Structures are given as C-alpha cells and as structure tokens.
Amino acid sequence: MSSKNKYLDLLAKEYPTIGETTTEIINLEAIMNLPKGTEHFLSDIHGEYDAFQHVLRNGSGNIKEKINEVFSERLSTKDRNTLATLIYYPEEKIKNLSETIDETQEMDEWYRLTLSRLIELCVYVASKYTSSKVRKALPVEFAYIIEELLSKDTSFPNKEDYYNEIIQSILSLDRAPQFITAISYLIQRLVVDHLHVVGDIYDRGPYPDKIIDTLMDHHSVDIQWGNHDILWMGAASGSAVCIANVLRISARYNNLEIIEDAYGISLRQLLTFAEMTYTQEVTEGFYPKIDKEEIDFFEEEIRQITKMHQAIAIIQFKLEGAIIKRQPNFKMDDRMLLDKIDYEKGTISINRKIYPLTNTYFPTIDPENPYQLTKEEESIVERLIYAFKTSERLQKHISYLYNKGSMYLTYNDNLLFHGCVPLNEDGSFMSFKIRKNTYSGKALLDKFEEVLRKGYLTRDKENKEKHLDIIWYLWTGASSSLFGKKQMTTFERYYIEDKETHEEKKNPYYNLRNDVTTCENILNEFGLDSTKGHIINGHTPVKEKRGEDPIKAEGRMIVIDGGFSKAYQHTTGLAGYTLLYNSFGMQLVSHQPFTSVKHAIEDEFDIVSTRRVVDREMERKKVRETDTGRRLTEQVKDLKILLTAYYEGEILQKIKKKP
Template identity: 40%
Template sequence: MNKALRLLSERFPDYESASTELLRLTSILELTKGTEVFVSDLHGSHETFENLIRIGFGTIEQIVDSTVSVDTSAQEKRELLSMIYYPQDTFELYEHRVDRKESLTRVVSNMLKVMNTLLGTYSMGRFNEVMTSKFDAVIWDLVNRNATNQGYVLSVIDNLFALHLENNIISDMAILIRKLSIQKLHVIGDIYDRGSGADLIVDQLIDHQECDVQWGNHDVVWMGAAYGSEACIANVLRVSLRYGNIGTLIRYGIHLIPLATFALKYYGDDPAIGFEPKTDDDEAMSDAEKDLNKIMHKAVAIIQFKLEGQLIARRPKFNMDSRLLLDKIDFDQNTIKINGEIHKLSSSFFPTIDPEDPYSLTHDEDELIFRLKKCFLESYRLQAHANFLFEKGGMYKVSNNNLFFHGCVPVDQDGDFIPVDLGRGQYQGKSLFDFLNQTIKNAWPIKVGENAEYSKDLLWYLWTGPLSPVFGKDKMATFERYFTSDQLLHTEKKNTYFSLRENEAFCIKLLGEFGLNSTDAIIINGHIPVSVRRGENPKKGNGKLMVIDGGFSKAYQAQTGIAGFTLIHDAWGRQLFTHLSHKEEIVAQSGYLNKFKKEDLSRHKKLHKVKDCPEGEVITERIDDLKDLLRSYQPASICLTSPKVSHIQQQVLN
C-alpha cells in the first residue's frame, strides 16, 4: 500500500467505512450544482446585507418564478416572496382577511415546492446540517409527501391551524428556504469601515453554512488591530472617527474615554480644521459631538503617523521611506518638503510632536496606546471575529473556474508580474499571494517572537503598502489630505493592473498563472467602485474579469449610481444582479417590492450537476483513490464466498 493509501486508510480503516464514503461521494456527483454567491465591499452596511441574506441575494425570486404554478397571480407571488423574506411583517397583511386560512395554506404549499427544488442541490447530510428548527421533522415530512400525498399534507396543515402553529411553521420554513438558497457565500473583501455594522455582518457570516472571505485592505487592518499591531490600531481608530462611526468599536468594547481625555488635554483649543467627520445625512451628530470627534480624530492621526514612521524604520525592506513625512516639517515656517518641493501646511498646531525626534511617542501617547491595545487584545467578540477572518479568509480562492481576490496582482507597465521582496524572499504573481496567505495564516492564534512581530507589520503593509495586492496604489496619501491643499499631492496612483485588466489577453495570462486554463474561467474583483452612472461597465477583458464593487455602502452610491452588485454562479451559469435600491421594504397591500436587474453572463445548454463542474473532478479523484483502497481491502477482509457481499463489491468497484 503506497503512502497516499495509507493516509486514506487512517480515515477509512475498513471496507465498510471506505465503501460508505465512496457511495456518498458518488451520490453527490449526481446533485444539481449548488448556488454560489459573490459579493464585495460591504463596508459595514449591515442593514443592506441583512436584506441581501433575506432575499437570497436575488435568487429566491427566480426560484419562485420557475417553481410556482403559471396560474399564480403576480400579487400572490409578491405576497409569497414577502412571506419568505419578512414573515413577521407579512403576517399582518393576512390578519383580517376572510380567506386567511386558505391563503396561508397556498403559501405553505408553494413554500414546499420551492423547498423541494432547493433540495436538489443538497445531500441528506448537508440538509440535516442546515435544519435547525424545532419543527424540522414536520417540515421534512411535508416536503417529502407534498408531491405524492396531498391529502396527508392538507391534514397536517389543518392541524397546524387548529393548534395555532401556522405562523411558527411558516416562519421556520422561510428561514430554511433562505438558508438553502445559497450553498456557498464568497465575500471578496472589505467588510469593515464606512458603515457602523461590520461586526454584525461578521456575525451573520460566521452563522452561514459555508462562507469564505478574501481579505480586503479594510479587513487586514482590523485583523492587524486584533493581533495587537499598534499602527493598525491607530488606523482603525482614525478611520472610524473620520466617518463618525464608532458603533463597531463600542460593540467590540473598545473604550474611547482615554482617547477623549487625551484629546481634550492636548487638542481642546484646536479647531482641527480638516478633521470633520464624514457622515450621511441620516447620521446627524450634535455640534458638541462633532467637536469632540474632530480633536480625537486629529490626536489619533498624529499618533498613527508616529507609529507608522517607527514601523517603516524597522522594516527597510518595505521600501516606504517616502512616507516618512513628520521629519520633513519645518515647524518654524509651518511648511513641509515633499518630493523636493516646499508646501504650506494647513495647520501649525502639533503639540505632541518633538521637532528633534518627531516619531517618538510622548509619555501620555505611549500610555494611551497601551490602554487601547489592551482593549483590542481583550475584546472577546473582536478576537472571535478575527479568528473567523484568519481561518476562513485568504488572499485568493479558486472555485468552479472562478478566480477571485479583492484588489490586484502587482504588475509593471508591460503586464509582467513585479518581484516583491518584503524581507522574507522574493515573490511575484501567484507565489506572492501564496507567501502572504501562508505567513498571515501561520501567525494565528497570536504568538510572540520575531515571526509574530513581522506578521503584525505585514498586516499593516497590506493595508497601505505600495505593492500590496489588496491596496494596489503607490501610496495612501493620508497626511497630504489632512495637511496640504495641493490636489496633486492627494493623488494615489493605481497599479497598472487596473488598466491592463481591460485587456482580454492579460486576463487570460493571469488566469493561467493561477492554474485556470478553461475557456469558462473568469476573474472576480472588488475594491474599486464601478461608476455605472458614468457608463462604466463591470465587465472587463471581454468578460474574462468582473468587478463587483457596486456600492453597497451608501457612501459610494453617489459615485456608482447603483446600490451594489451580486454575482451568482448556479447550475445554469453566471448572472450579474445590479441592485437598484438598497432600501426594500414591505408595502401594505402590494406585498414585497425588490428592485434589481439581472444579466446573464454565461448560460449552459443544460442544467449542470456537480459532476459537470471542477469540484466534481476533485470528487472523482477521491472516488478513484477510495476504489484503490477498497481493492487493497478486498482479499483480506471480505469473505468472497458470500454471493451478497461479492455482488456489492462488484457494484462498488465498477
């Protein structure tokens, strides 16, 4: 027995266990391909994400349209969708209807049809994992008998009404349909910042049956903060205050009173011009709140620049000396020298900067960072969320001919992969992604020593570094935006990747770098919002690359002109959903109104099963290995004289 079979035999030590696994995998090949959903750049928009989960990211409406009877009216379909999405609100529509029982019975019947369709993508084991209701047995019984014994089903429904349990069973069925509608959820980065509900989104991702996250720069900076990187902590606090958004910090138990006390002591008389919070109209702050927010914002920004300067000095291989700006300030003239040119500063108030040693923290700053770091490290909720991101996250992923990552692959003007040396060897293209992925994942749980310190600094580099694949710009011009008025200094030059991805040949080359040579393969990115309102198309490279950052966060919707993209890959192919309104709601009398438009990106001629997909090829390889293992078991552990056993063996091995 070779090494691979020996390893396999440790998991399946006898003929019975191995053959059972083989039969399980063989049955999975015949299932309909499950629905995969791709979203990106949620940016803390929890209410929007909650609604997306409820509507199955747009897929449930399609299933209802293809499942319910052609005689079902448009009004009845809307009410059915309302019941699936928001059952508690929709029950009110039925409360005083004279045909309440008959109407709700039809709702249950249609829900059973929808559920039966969805079950075609699930094995029994997976289905049992999804079911969590106390009515699971009843629901399972109804689904199985709905097509064959209507009398039995109606009898059970009558009893549910007699026991006043109809609302309970319908609510649980609605939850189950929503769960079944999405088999795999892929989040392509930037869960955090801008909106105030990032932690609430992570709660839902953790609860999802199968979810992965490809890290964005706004995710890695929070991961770094959870890991104890002081530079990342300062950035997380600054960005939260920049958008007047401290809800996530509060729920994580990050106490801001020490920062407020420090800011009042040193910046209390500073007008802090340029540090006003950027808030939505419906997130109004009082003048007193704005004033306190401004000085806290400026105080932590100065601390950030100091900590980043210290990090850049200890990591010369990061090649970020150009971001050392505090030592370029002429405090007497209130100017700064950048790229050989002198620029006037918009503020001359720097009470905590020592011109002789500008990157050193004052005693009070050092004490403040110590206390804040303690909060981040001791936040059970934040650490649990960081654990999810480290374990379920990654730099990239390949699934069923989809290559997806958040930002870019660093390339030069000719489209060649840039060799990147961050102090641990030189990497480029896929090898750079693999190096970053392995280094970050190996750092968790939190460790001590030089490798841990390097990982903390690497997470900060990914947030802001010029060759970071999740950032993709030559600099993060934070200091220039706060303290200079020259717009040229504010410019952040994107990596050439973002222009070259319009070229089909470049996209095909990139797919090949990651081992995807199928004509069906595509790349999926987020990171850069697609300005649909200005005519930009999310399809790049003749359809070989899709950018699905469509502005789920309200802050970006003025730029995008829409309310987000969802890319769906199901048994029929790929579809792009353009969400036209993020604020769907139950409307009395007319039922649920959901606004999106759908575009087919690819369409199969026939419904694809798992065996027709790349994941099916992986399963087939496992089946072949199991067959080899079974052959090795056959002579020693099976009595060949038994006709029954020999027949079973022959079927399995064939």
C-alpha cells in the same frame, strides 16, 4: 505494510462490507450527476448590514426568480411580491399582516394558502439536492413534518388526507407562524449552496460585527480578505499602527460605536487626552462624515469626535514613521512627511514643491524629533494594544476571519481575490523582498498570507513586530496585493488643499486587467485553465454612471464592487454588484440602493436588480465538473480499489453479527 494498504485499512473501517462500499459508490456517482449548486459572490460590504442582509435573504433576486418560475401563471405580481417579502422577513411580515387581518378564520385561510405555496416552492428549490443534503438543512423543530410534506406526490391521492391533516394540525396548534418562518429560512438556505465574500467586511458602515455574526451562522461560506479586513486583523494582533488606522477611520465615518459598544474597547483615555491637548478648534478636515439630514448629533459630540480624530491621526503618522525607518526595504521614505513641515511658516515640502497647510495646529509634535510619541501618547497606545488583544468578541470575529479566510481562492475554475496581483507596466509580476527572499505573482500572495497568519499566531511573542510591520505594509504599501496603489495620501488629504497632492496612482494591474492576455497570464499563474476560468475581483468601486463596465477582458475579469457602502454611491451611481454562478452559467447582478428593512416589509419593496449574463453553459453544468465533483471522483476511485480488495480477499469484510 505499504502506505496503500494502510489507507485501504482505514477506508475499510468506514465501509466494512462489500454492500456498504457499493452503496457509497452508487451514492457518489448519483450525486455527481446532479446540477451544480448555486454560488453567490459578494464584495465590499463595508459594514452595511441591512443591505447585506437583504441581498443575502433574497439571494440577489434568486428567490424571486424561483417564485416566478413556479407561480408566474397562477399568481399576480402583487401576490408574488408578498410571497417573496414573506420569505425574506417571515417573522416581521407575519406580524405586519396579522395586524391588518382581524378575523381568525381569514387569518387561518391565509396561513393555509401560504403554507401550500411555500411547500410547493420548497419542493422546487430542493429538487437539485440529494434527500440527505436537504434533510441536514431542515430546522430541527419541524424536520420530520417538513420532510413528510416535501415528499408529497400529487399524482397519487392515497395520502391526501394525511397531508391535509398535517396542515390542519399546524393551524389548530397555533404553530403556523413558526412553521412558515422555518420553511421560509429553509428556502433561503436552499437557493444558494455556497457564499463567497470577496473582501472588505469592515469600515465605513456601522455594523461589520453583525455581518460577521451572520456569516458565522451561514451554512457554507469562504472569505477573501480585503485591505480593510486585514487592518482589523493587524489591530487584533496588536499592531499599534493598525489600531491607530482603525480608530482614525472609525472617527472619520462616525463609527466609534463599533469600537466601544460592539467590542467593548474603552476610548476614554484617548478622549480625555484629545480634550486636554487639542484645545484649539480644528478645521473641518477632521469633522466626521455625517449625513445631517438623517442623523441628529449634538454639537458637543461632533466636537469631541473631531478632536479624537486629529489626535489619533497624528499618533498614526508618528507610528508609521517609525516603521518606515526600521524597514528600509519598504521603500516608503516619501511617506515620512512630519519632518518635511516648516512648523513656523505652516508649510510642507513635497517633491521639491512647497504647499501651505490648511491646519498648522500640532500640539504634540516636537519639530526637532517629530516622530517621537509623547509620554501620554505612548500610554494611550499601550492601553489600546492591550484592549484590542483582550476584547473577547473582537478576537472571536478575527479568529473566524482567519479560519474562513485567505488572500485568494481558486474555486470551480475561478480565481477570487479582493485587490490585485501587483504588476509592472509591461504586465510582468511585480516583485517584493521580504527579509532575505524576493516574491512575485502567486508566491507573493502566498507569502503575504503566511505573514498575516504568523502575525496573529505570534501576537504575544517578543519578535512579533517583524510580522506586524508587513501587515501594515499590506494596508498601504506599493507592492501590496490588497492596496494596489503607489502611495496612500492620508496626510495630504487632511492637511493640503491642493488636490494634486491627493492623487493615489493605481498599480498598472488596474489598466492591464482590461487586457485578455494579462488576465490569462494571471489565471495560468494560479494554475487555472485560462480558456474557461474567470477572475472575480472586488476593491475598486465600478463607476457605472461614468460608463465603466464591470465585465472586462472579454469576460475573463468580473469586478463586483459597485458600492455597497453609502459613501461610494454618489460616484458609482448604484449600490453594489453581486454575482451568481449556477448550473446554467454566470449572471452579474447590479443593485439599486437599499432604503430600509421597514420599507422592504411594509411596502414590499425589494432592491431593484438588473441581471446580465456573463457566461452561459452550453450544457447544464453538473456536480461532476466542479471541485467537489473532482474530489468525489477520487473517492469513487479509492472505493473501487477497496471493492476489488474485498473481492480478491486482500481485505476481509467485517460483517456484524445479528443479535
């Protein structure tokens, strides 16, 4: 039997009759003529859970836009804002309103009016989907009721009493709050068909774990790994140097709770070691970044974090030196600085220039063998590796990142990646040798992804270091598509005052991405049509207040990291870019800083968002023109071949007998 016949036999099991095959062809053809679903792009969330949640709940302003389209002529601005806030935070807003309305009758009237508005809005946002897709999205508890209400036809009065009685029963059974909550979340679900997270969920902000939990519950999402994400992926795989970097950054931004509370990893041994070993008070270089106006910390707690910060930083520098020694192909000898220190004079030699150190306290470094871990440091590292590899919640989250993530993604003619495609000064693709082979362009990113996956899969194997070393290189190496700089000057920023040494020269990509030809070459390299595709990029905060434009190369390149992280907002001048891509085209959305959930609910404060058209479709884009449409087109072709086989008797129908 040929492979074609085998395939048709398998297809016939799913569609065993002419009638069922014909029905599916009609169904798929109809779906392909629906408007393209809305894609929502976020990047560089950096643990800022509240701001992330708000942008996710409001669909980057998409919900308010739908409310305006339906109710702009009938509701005041205040009423539209109240409805929007209710949809974003239904439980909290209902509780807030119920505390201000005393009369039961008045509250029931509010419920009745609100239910009517929510149902009307839900009908509108559901209109671009098939009934089947909407049905699958319905909350289980109220699925039948919502489906009935969504099918209401106002042009025929025959069932008006039926619909009114449904609403009355919801009120009389005291289920209005639960029903309003369910339909609000359904509206959130329907305004965005698919979510893209273009890297950096972790570090800086306090709640990356909550962000992962939220994404795990999302109906349709993909993730392109960021440099901070792969650092945690390496740590969960057992990379000691990635673990040290994770702890150092967490200490620097005062987020050690993510390690201890969220992931249950004890830092007691590290704290005890730091307290006993680093007995001198260190300079402010290792003080955690704390907004003293917002958070009240005990002085003793700051002191402990500062000591742990320095202790883990020194461990990190030692571990990095060991990798650089055993991986000469990384060409990172200039990053070995502990042996360039004159410990007696308190100076360091970098590029034949002598710099004084701001901190000369190195109690664990042997000047004769500066990269050697002490026995206590070795014990700490071993215990931390075990703790990271056995943290159940961390492993669950990192496994999700591997399952849903990738180094890059081609999706609906667009190329999504977090950092860069490493380039040489002339615009050619930078090459990098991994073991015996040399890679560049798309092949390099594919190889990096292969190494990342093998590093996780082989985390309990003896030869895991060959993969884990490259994962660390992805964090800090010159040819890394995620780092995108010549070198990471972490040591200099801690120990040298002269800012000349702090410079981290960017890969030529970041200048060349303004050039149309460069962007077209990159799109072509990844198999996309450069005349209509876009590169959607994160990683580098867009300094809008300095005049930087997030839309580059005549629209071929869109950078959507505007600074979710509070640590960046003083330089970017805003709180993040997001991108929407619906059937009418692309819109770039810039956001002002999010204050608090309480402010959003009580004062009906929404993030002030500004939309900017990136690319407008000449004709409304349909599902047929998307990646999904291309897959459905192939399915229709196969089903038509099956249909012909039924008609010609090559395959017999399997008609079920009536009982």
